[in-house]
Amino acid sequence: MNPEELKETYTTLLNAYLFGGDDEAALYKAYEFSRESIQERVGLEEIAAVHIDGIGKLINKVPFNEIPLIISKSSIFLLEFIMNFSLLYKEYFELWEKTGSQLHEAIKQTGDALTACLDLDETLKIISSLMQKTTGSDSILIYLLKNSHLKQVHTDNIVIETLPKEAATHSTLAWDAISDATIKISITPEDMKKYPAPRIKNGIKPSSALAIPLIGKNMVIGAIECYYEIPHALIGVDNNTLLNLASSAARSIENIYRLKGTNEHKNMLTPDEAASRCKVARRIILGEGVEGYHLPNKICKGLKGLIEHLDSIKDEDVRWVVRWIEYLGDTELAVQIKAHPEEFKEIISNRYEQLKKFVL
Template structure:
């Protein structure tokens, strides 16, 4: 048997004892291993280290709820192993063989003490009492190092604040070596108990395991005491047992802390995820953080939009006076401002608080320690949570890590709330714009649009008064007003660009906001104050990038208009502006239509007059033509006298042209009827050759007179269908 073989055998033996229900078999095997270890001269330190490593491997896969039981049962096995089967060096083994019943009982009591629980605060007094009785000491003490502070537990009236005792134990802890003083009187170190007795002899042993020193065990006598090797070996062995139990307690404490951390994060996440309302999130988060950190004073600051100021939103446990002073702080100012600036948790002893003017108030409140943790989401700081205590409290690295995780949780919840609020505002904006657009689009009457739009805007913005102007050149004309006196209306009928709230909004082409102290019109200020208006907001009415008017609103309660309010009102101004421009275009279209209708009616009258004129002229022309044709026919028919042949031919030409002239007059009447849509066409076969011969004959006298020879060279053309008179 050697140490490497023991390393491969012992973990399986421990698992058999803990989980397979074979305790007796495991104990018997332990007995054999113990004997083999003794023969191989394997020391108790190696066995303790091996046991601790095997236990750590088992605990890695063990559920948190079973850790306590596993540690206790493994301690039982180790104690039984060491006491019953000689897992000690040869000197210690011989000492146990010769020890009286009192020492044996003391070791059993030690086992019971170490199995009593994993609470370090309960474990230490029991260990001290057992050690004191084990060697008939007058008393003892234990110093443990926990991060940046020490814990000393003592019995029999030892003054734990005695500088010698503290330095003596700290030296042994630092050096990692045992130290003793046979007689303090010889060293001239007088140390007295509370009852007046003097400590004469002390011994201290380091509590170390796996190369790590946890602290020191100190024992004292009120008389000079000679420490025998056997006694020292006994104390060394017990110190190993004690530090093993203490290490297990710390391990259990770490697991418990991790469990509490997970539970705390879960509880806070459960609380803050119930709502998207920012105020409710902050109230619930602060309440839960104070609960899980066992702190009674705290507050949550949020970073304002300017990125320079922190505002206290919720708080617990501080006076109104302190609340007033700490209601707003600058980034970098105080503990909370430092946390925001650095993006890391900051913890301070308040005696070193960076703001002297605030320190006096903190001292008055009795606050002595605190911590501030930034609230972070997407690598961006949105605020800080500050915790404080009226008792000294050192926040460990574990505490800060937990608070940093909580800060990230709350930061994410705040970011989610902000996004939800933006969605709500966006939804509200769309709903408001839809409502106003729906109202103003029902009419194309400008007067109605102005009045209805102003009433609806006052309703959705919760304002108490308002004016609405249209733009005419460079002049704003009052079209509608609500919540203001007739005297105000009389004074505000006309505004120039840049004058008053609407004039400034129209000139700048953007939404503006101001309070009564900044009201730009001294003429109208008395009327505004008479109505009790204190806050104002205005916007231009825009259409296609052009200003068509302006809108201004007033409230009777002081109101800090946000950028969201300005954006919403500007969008409302665009909706109303488009409606106004559409109504104006409609009015212009109606006016143009009326002008066109009037021109059309006038044309109709002129056309009727033309038809009457053509009818009259045609009648007046046709009457003498009928007479001319009648007399020409009498002459041609020789009813008045005989005619020469040439005369007869001339009269035929006269008759043809008279007919032609009558046909032309009929054509003019035909065109008039055609335009009026009163013509019905009647077509019949027509001989084109006959029409051509007649035309040539009509012009023959004129051609002969001018000695022009005209011959028809057109081939014979078929008959066509048409109206001969029109051809």
């Protein structure tokens, strides 16, 4: 249906309704024509335009004092005409909500399944497959955080020889996602130039990418980078859904670490490693060599001092606490709090318990 056909038919039907004398028959024809218009993918803005044009032409043949009545009556015709559009949009949004609910439930179920898997390699495969399907990406690169460095542990559909060197991982999109505890998107050519990116399996250089942090309950696990052959914007899944999925994935890896005893303890380290770890821990726990956190009537030295006054810290002060913790050098703790600010007291307490064995 071309614009002229739409305008001519609509105006004819409107004229029949306003001046034909058989309102019911005219409205029924309008209803039928609206169904045809929907099938022809006519937009509401086009209907509004032809209605205004049609009523403008038709009121020229009526006395001036009858124009308000004609315009009022024409609005009934317009409402009847767009009734089908209203029903269509309602069905569309109901379907969208149902689809979104199904997607969220599927992600939740998959997340639950992830936590039941205790093999790291298999878990990484599941995470990679799920993220690839959820984000619609062409390739996946998973990093795990090891001693403040990102280590590439799993790839899918990536040319291995083109992977960023591990020495450069602090300049990756994944590292920025971890640092800000949020999803990072690189979609323009200028954005893509900022970060090292591997080539997709067919040798194509990706045109866009996104990075999702993996933040568990008690530790920062790493991040996932998703690459696309063409510029891509996330559609059909929101950031919170992806972050929740990534959180489930992170907790599954966290469980594997815990159950397999891979969490480091000072008696598992070499003497040099233990000494280095103790020095860092004393800085964070006791605040040695650094400025304390200032409360109204108290200066807290390290996490030990902060723990004693956690109840004095208000929710609006959390961002300042995060900056101070970054200043201490505990990036991992800062990221955890950024990801779950409402749980900052519990997160700080857990971190204190983790590190105090290297100091006290």
